[in-house]
Amino acid sequence: MLLVPPTLIVLWLTGLFSIVLLGTGGWLVWEWYDNWAANLPANPRYLIWGAALLAVSLLGGPVVSLFLGRRPRPGEAPMQALTGGTVQQVVRPDGTRLHVESFGPEDAPVLLLTHGWGLSSAEWCYARQHLGERYRLLVWDLRGLGQSTAPHDHRYDLERMAGDLNAVLQLANGQQTILCGHSIGGMTTLTFCQQYPDALGSQVAGLVLTQTTPTNPVQTALGARLNRALQEPVLRPLCHLTVWLSPLVRIMNVLSALNGIMVLANHLLQFKGQETRQQLAFTTALLLRANPAVVARGMLGMLKYEARDVLPAIDVPTLVIAASSDRATLPEAAAYMTQHIAGAEQVTLSPAGHMGLVEHHEVWAQAVLSFATRCFKAGRPEVQPQTKV
Template sequence: MSRTLTAVSADGSPVHVEVHGPEGAPAVVLAHGWTCSTEFWAAQVRELAADHRVVVYDQRGHGRTAAAAVGTDVLADDLEAVLASVLAPGEKAVLAGHSMGGMTLMAASGRAAFAEHAAAVLLCSTGSSRLIAESLVLPMRAGRLRTRITRLILGARAPLGPVTPLSKRILKYATMGPGSAPERVAECARIVHACPRKSRVAWAHVLGELDLDAGVRELRVPAVVVAGTADRLTPIVLARRLAAELPLCVELVELAGMGHMTPVEAPEVVTAKIRELVGAYVKAKSGVESGVESVAKSGAKEEAA
């Protein structure tokens, strides 16, 4: 069972939303990353929709959502609108974000709708700050020169053009692990090349100046961090920093040899972690302490100690 709807964001902009799976099933909300779209979560939708209500939506300027504005506040506004449009008052869901989608969760962590609806989060291949400085896309020594050139490359206004063997090789080098299957590289290339140039450039500038460290500290729900050890865009150091700074991080999953596109490169792992979070924090029986309460109490005991 699938349906589409339009959420209306704070500035009146329409946001394209899709809901897959049976009504009344535990809810999962998936936020995609920079230059991607709802199609990026195809594997998770396919596997989870049999017994979950899986919500995917297009971020501003991506897929079928127009870009009237950009910025981290816009990411948070749009997520709030999506949550309000698909979840009942007080209904909890697992929220998962890849790359810019993970940053969306950080940006929204202090919002009322996030507190109302987020039971737990999965953060895939993401970071809260220093994205350009830590990027390993360029095989150079870290420093001002590498940062400056990386910023120019990621924010380049040149069109990506059609998907070709060369463009797939470039995309694989920059965003995927060396052992990525050709069909998964082709899938990512098709999605990324479909992103409008204007939106790609506009969001590149936002990500280049990103600082959501405060949002990480406000993300007070159980969190799992997933990252590839071969990620050049958001290197593993960013994931380890997130895991250390999140108030309730329950697990850091490091995927050996995987790159930035973890939901596509390692769909079984990402899907399994979403299922685990739903089972632990959304399906708690009435009268039984929920996973959120259990983790929060554990954290409180550790602080007291």
């Protein structure tokens, strides 16, 4: 599942359950074998149930996947790794090496795409498919994720990421650019607006904020009231525990993927049943590759995030994209940004979860294409009413 602090509880619960499931199966088989080897009465039920639990633990994932997601529509392209782009690396003062790829015409206006936490730039494969012939796409991996390296000092606060975004923006070579961010990518974009206000209206021609929040995501995820109460006594210590025990957490994640629990959680928490089976499998695989220590440190950075004060100061065209059933970032967060950014437009994907830009990638791309066309052509598009798609 795409990761904000409250989902860490789900990751731990599913991981611990996976260990218990595997351990119980192994114990039952061992008890049967131990008695059988010692010529003692061996209960065959131990063997049957133990073998069944082991089979579920190690082979349940493909079975679960058969019942989740939809079949692709005729001609619908699968999600796949981005290949064939021009690769560049940006070295940051803290030792981070940012992996950046460029697609599309070199002299075209630029869409700079920042992915969600726990994923990688591969999230933007549909953006390349729909927008890559018309615009130059700059995609990059956030620090510690994808092919970008981790910083020496292990800092993942939003201010550092906004500095990374500014460094990647320099690769646009002065071309007019729209900053597009999903989830923490949107948080990074808003923090960029706080730190580099002079870039707005000069090189930055507009913003696309997809399913993101202007404040600590604990405040805008499903169950916000409970999340706030749990932040200090549970969520923050759990982030530190994940850092300390990251090898164990990685094992738990692998077990959760093998038995299908991670796939099921991803389906329930990040989608709304509109995703294909391949899209579900692809995003789950991306999450599985993320280093748990990096993920947890990024969550600690999110707990300090606050960007509501910059919203009234944003004076470039802004498109806010929400999802009707987003549990990680409730639609109310999008409505708040639309209300407080002058002239902002809003599009709502429906029915869709936090990965709505994947579930409805054609609609997302069409909204971005329409906005970018007006933005680059006329400077500032006319104010549009809120739209539900």
